[in-house]
Amino acid sequence: MNYPSGVKKGKIVSIISYKNRGMTLESELNDSNLYYKEKKIAYIYKKPTPIKLVKVDYHRNLIQEGYFEKPSTTDYNGIYKGKYIDFEAKETTSKTSFPLSNIHSHQIEHIRNIIEEGGISFLIVRFVRLDKTFYLKAEDFISFIDNNSRKSVPIGYFNEKGFVLKNSYKPLIDYLKIVDQILEVE
């Protein structure tokens, strides 16, 4: 088997053990989306992570070598009240700010395109160590990027511009309530 230069046979782990970290923001959102779907409130789903294929045996449907690519879009998208809805969800261990290294330049471009075409777009950011989850409108996120040279968004900006997402029972994170609030005002 040929590895690309610099790559040797390394530690092998399965995706299951990697993903199984308990009730993360992702699992709470997946659960909420399932609730929205079952109640026919909205249809929102997670996109697969893009992978760059290097060696493929198409006859056996087998990928023998591939690499994870940086996502060029956001994690979730779907339909709410006929409208296009799209968001990115991130956790940070920082207590003071959300590092912009969490969002790639292609994702920022993607978010700009959604705003341009009138879609609903936002970030859900959880400050894990503060046990605080915010909804930040894409417009406010882009406005921060365009007007700052900082490499992270301070928590003060989330307090000022964002909406706090409290955990509820069904759904676990009722982010569409915030979407409704915003749609009413606009």
Added chain:
Amino acid sequence: MNYPSGVKKGKIVSIISYKNRGMTLESELNDSNLYYKEKKIAYIYKKPTPIKLVKVDYHRNLIQEGYFEKPSTTDYNGIYKGKYIDFEAKETTSKTSFPLSNIHSHQIEHIRNIIEEGGISFLIVRFVRLDKTFYLKAEDFISFIDNNSRKSVPIGYFNEKGFVLKNSYKPLIDYLKIVDQILEVE
């Protein structure tokens, strides 16, 4: 290297040679979507093919074994006039009908969900040997499935219910013109 039972080292091809078949329906649609995006008419993009990971070296970002999964959603989605838009594009070499084996059961479920939530959804089907491309509303496609036990959609159904997509210059396939026609009537 361990292969799963029944899988032996096979012919290896690269994804580039596999995909490079000239001006396929897919490349014409990608080109059209680029045009729509540049002109700020719509923002529509292709989703990555889902892959089931079996062996991954996360330290080196290397996928050592994976399999293509049957897609559970459609190929393209995005925003047009703020609305959620979603479609599947397929080519067939049949001259008489479109085999339903081209669309998996999860995709049909996905299409039903989109209709339910008020999104715009349709199929683009090209009969390659007839040089004819049709736009078929998702509602008409689902209606055919629900009212027939046939394993393919006869071309007569496309002639009756569908819209012919003629090749144009910019964009190559102006399918949003059909979307506009339908939105006007509704």
